[in-house]
Amino acid sequence: MSATAEPETSAPEIPSAIDLREEFESSGVKDVLAELDRDLIGLAPVKKRIRETAALLLVERARKRMGLAHETPTLHMSFTGNPGTGKTTVALRMADLLHRLGYIRKGHLVSVTRDDLVGQYIGHTAPKTKEILKKAMGGVLFIDEAYYLYRPENERDYGQEAIEILLQVMENQRDDLVVILAGYSQRMERFFESNPGFRSRIAHHIDFPDYTDEELLEIARKMLDHQNYHLDQPATAALTQYIARRREQPHFANARSIRNALDRARLRQANRLFETSKGPLDATALSTISAEDITASRVFGIKTRSEAAHP
Template sequence: MHWHDEIETELQQMKRELKRSTNWNLDHSSDPNIEGLENVLKKLNHLTGLQGVKNEVNTLINFLKIQQLRQKKGLNVMSLTLHSVFCGSPGTGKTTVARMMGEIYRELGILSKGHLVETDRSGLVAGYLGQTAIKVDRLVESALDGVLFIDEAYALAPEGSGNDFGQEAIDTLLKRMEDYRDRLVVIVAGYSNEMSRFINTNPGLQSRFNKYFYFEDYQPEELVSIFEGICQQNDFKLLKESRKHLLAKFSELYIHRDDKFGNGRLVRNIFDQVIEKQANRLVKLPRVDRDKMMVILAEDIPD
């Protein structure tokens, strides 16, 4: 074989490897399940707030559809990455949307299962040398053909940690993401600033995680809507005056929020407090009927 033949062979091999690495999730995809996809999108659109995230998800879906169509028509497809970074405070729906992303990839025919495996540093990092890689491998295996969701992922690379087993978890995860590039989607989540620092600590993370979704804090009116949704699910009614008091409370909490603002979790905690106050009020009444048990009064809203 002449030297120019050897070069041509190497170039063809490089092209095959590049195509396989950039389009792994389209090579094995099947036809989209349009009805199933629409059902997932309905659930996504029914979530309170998150308009920016909803727009980004719809844009990604449209992009993937067109890439699949281009591939069927024999056209070149664009490089794409499904591994994502979810940035936002606790209680903003990151886990819920991550679960829906798995369902979306399943309905698009990109992932065969689309299930969600949720973990954090404690699920990935062991206390002894060599054990961390084993924990990561087990989690990755359980998430194959679905989504691995790592909450507070920045804890894997704490600031000023020096030698830390978290680095072993990162290195093992990056290796497995390459090994199973056509069977695994990884979503890492946490506070925006912390996640930016985390991704920038490692060139491997930067190359694999370049798609960001930003989950904004819920506005006071949105917090009230979430509260009303919980009421509806549990057979409670929020009166007009009660709603006014609740909106004032959420507005005050929103104005003075910090990076630990609980968003949806905060709403759930306040709902629990409201129901407790309502119970204390009801037990003092001589007679309690069905309507009284359902109604939330202004005095039931905690100060």
């Protein structure tokens, strides 16, 4: 019996031209960027960098399909800025973007800190770090406050072991994992100076600016609307004052501080309604934050720097 010849498989046809605008829409990148614009207030320079990165990746994908010289671009990133400026949210959108463009297999985000990677005793760090990396493969590993991995003042610290494992994986498996390091700008700069291996592996440095007072008020309205609450006019004025005063207090964390303030305002509103209501309450009463729910904050009892300077 003669062996049946296997049919020849033809190589995929190489396109002579690619419409980048069509690729932008069909890949879903347009949807991700639109969602970023819709969900995140402000952050214009961050959004600009994300759009530029998306354009680069679309062009690289087109070049690959056309058989041009191609190498997977380095996609590891550094997000710097103060707390509450949207770094984790943007990392989630970036994971979605990279997945839609085919640069990572799964598109999930694994968010960790030093405690998730560094062990407490000899032999503990390597398995912890490798387990996290295993979870993150095919997606994005987001390391918040990454500079805490490096503690040169402590001779018995095991952070350096985690750093060495991370650097090796970032170099050798960059086709299957994107690492985003995040933290305060100055501390991250010192971290890169002490660990040049990280700087050489990171191509994209994105700085997240603080929100303006107007942007924080808009963020507050968006947060309340999401929970079916709203501010009456005096409460809007009170919250505007609160934001300006809170910015001058210690541990201000942008949108995170606003979210915490609104949680406390809702607590005060609930207590006010419980103590003062004398009958059934309609939806408007149950959903309205009043000025007194804002001005009861201790922030209004603390002098700002300008008030202290001009008593």
